[in-house]
Amino acid sequence: MNQEKILQSLIADNLVSASDSARGRLLREAARLFREKGYERTTVRDLAAAVGIQSGSLFHHFRTKEEILKAVMVETIRLNTAVMEAAIGAAKSNREKLRALIRAELESINGQTGEAMAVLVYEWRSLSEASRAEVLELRDGYEALWLGVLNALKEEGALSADPFVVRRMLTGALSWTVTWYRPDRGDLTQDGLTDQVMAMLGLG
């Protein structure tokens, strides 16, 4: 199952919005603006202008501004969880599974969904307590995928450090790439970067 099919299936189940729907277009622009200026500095007027409607009309689609932020986060986690599951499924050894996870997370951070991923990392403080709990719960499912693979590698003896710590370090290291890595500048491809990460872990 490739990424396109995964996306279609999620859209069919109404778990993420199609990017050509009104809602999808708004969420994409919202992710872009939230990443560029931050959630607080992005006004509902900015959001409305980005999709060509009046600011008040936003509230026909979402009850509050915060609900837009939450929707960006929730749909992003859903999509990424599905993509990661597929990545693991396609790999044979645990080492390959880890490489696939790293490669896929780099892709989601630096590819199409990169803006939404950055929002996920940087803007969680702008969520209300209730929304935060909701997002965190979804996130736990995502993290479980990683920990499963890392624990298996630990049992194999391929990993010496604590899996939990390693995942946390990887989370930070990979998400940080969004601040410096430019996949379109050809001197370092995403596969190349994945290799470097695996090498750093002694799993090259």
Next chain:
Amino acid sequence: MNQEKILQSLIADNLVSASDSARGRLLREAARLFREKGYERTTVRDLAAAVGIQSGSLFHHFRTKEEILKAVMVETIRLNTAVMEAAIGAAKSNREKLRALIRAELESINGQTGEAMAVLVYEWRSLSEASRAEVLELRDGYEALWLGVLNALKEEGALSADPFVVRRMLTGALSWTVTWYRPDRGDLTQDGLTDQVMAMLGLG
């Protein structure tokens, strides 16, 4: 030269504010609030209340709210650069220098200056173009310390991955600890965490 002496020397040179001065107290509270709620969600009234003055009185000390943010960042970088220089100076081998850098950065992220460090990572988007350039220039000096040690390790053959990439990964991994690591919960000390990082790099 220990950390206390470094701090005294920087205060004497007027490069950072003494924490018992009015300015120092304000910057400390600002860092706390900026980290807790984010820069945009922190109002000048919040800041003023935290140090027990009226909101208008803030502008006797700083011309704008943004200047407060910049001051938090600038003073933090200055302090940390000095601390890192001392850490490198005290170590003999390059491997020990790297460990000292990691240990010192973990300390600055998770210790007293942790709130300011988090602000440095999360709030740079709230800086104006001009302030950002200023902060980045200071940051370059700090990064040069790391790259010097990593390049030396690469030449020794102790490091296989690209030093530049490794530093970026470490930046992300270490700064991310602020979101999950609790040094006061005794199951993992900062030295223990440093060991884990070194082990992850194959330099344990």
Next chain:
DNA sequence: GACGATACCAAGCAAGCGCTTGGTTTGTAA
């Protein structure tokens, strides 16, 4: 003890914010 600088207060202004409201257009299906 007069003086100037420093630190602060009390009040409020102009602008921008999220969101509401009442009404109009557009799309869809009988």
Next chain:
DNA sequence: TTACAAACCAAGCGCTTGCTTGGTATCGTC
């Protein structure tokens, strides 16, 4: 053609924001 809901507009309300202003304590210095 009619009926109705979804999508949107135009206007603006109430509130909060960063910051300003004019004036008052407080302090070290000669």
